[in-house]
Amino acid sequence: MTHDRRLTPATDRVAHDSLRGVLDRPAYTPGFPARLAVPLADLLNAPDGRRDRQLNFGADLTVIEQRGDRTFVQASLDGYCGWLATVAITRDLPPLTHRVTAPATHIYPAPDMKRPELASLSLGARLSVSGTEGRFARLAIGGWVPLQHIGNQPATDPVPVAESLLGTPYLWGGNSRWGIDCSGLVQAALTACGIDCPGDSDLQRAAFPETRQIRRGDLLFWPGHVALAISDSRMIHATAWQMAVIHEDIGGAIARIDAAGDGPFLGAHRPPV
Missing domain, CATH: 2.30.30.40 (SH3 Domains)
Known part of the structure; x- marks a missing residue:
């Protein structure tokens, strides 16, 4: 086996x-x-x-x-x-209570945005919040993050989550605001909505059922590549073509990828959004 x-x-x-x-x-x-x-x-x-x-x-x-x-x-x-x-x-495992919902945020040494940041966190980082002060949340491990950048409920639509990362530079194997690839973008968007999603495009294609009619939230596949449909004619993806997360027409992308020899289009699959 x-x-x-x-x-x-x-x-x-x-x-x-x-x-x-x-x-x-x-x-x-x-x-x-x-x-x-x-x-x-x-x-x-x-x-x-x-x-x-x-x-x-x-x-x-x-x-x-x-x-x-x-x-x-x-x-x-x-x-x-x-x-x-x-x-x-x-091995310190305080209960996780929140996640970063903004594209990125900072950890501060005090609940004060004018203090030098201690670290930067990306969308999807998971946090243990032990209290609040003003507009900041105190982390159990120490440090403070802005309340505006975190949440304790899943998102309801993966498309705006993915769109919050528009312009993020393409990075092979990347999973953050500092750099992301096609499957990393899809996983970030679906995970934010509480949907289990594998990490690589071939695994993602196998995880969700195929559909013939493209609609918002569907995943669109090519060999080694995946995009997220934002409508029946537009999509968002992290692409080495532009080295960034971009919008693109679905029909135009199919033609462009075919012309480059990186096709064919493998169809659409539908997560349980």
């Missing part, structure tokens, strides 16, 4: 207990819970490998193996597996 490396919680040394009798490894582990403690981290395909995806602040993790300054984890959000810098994770 072939296992998708991206979704298999196992290294060459250690596998999760759920894989006993499935994968042969020298050791097995139940893993232990942890959380991303830095604003943004690359999830690598090997201890010193390339970026597959990124994780945002507050992402819940299961640790499978620690190997020096690298740790192999599985992300709770979508099951994606990979290596992180060990210093990027914490």
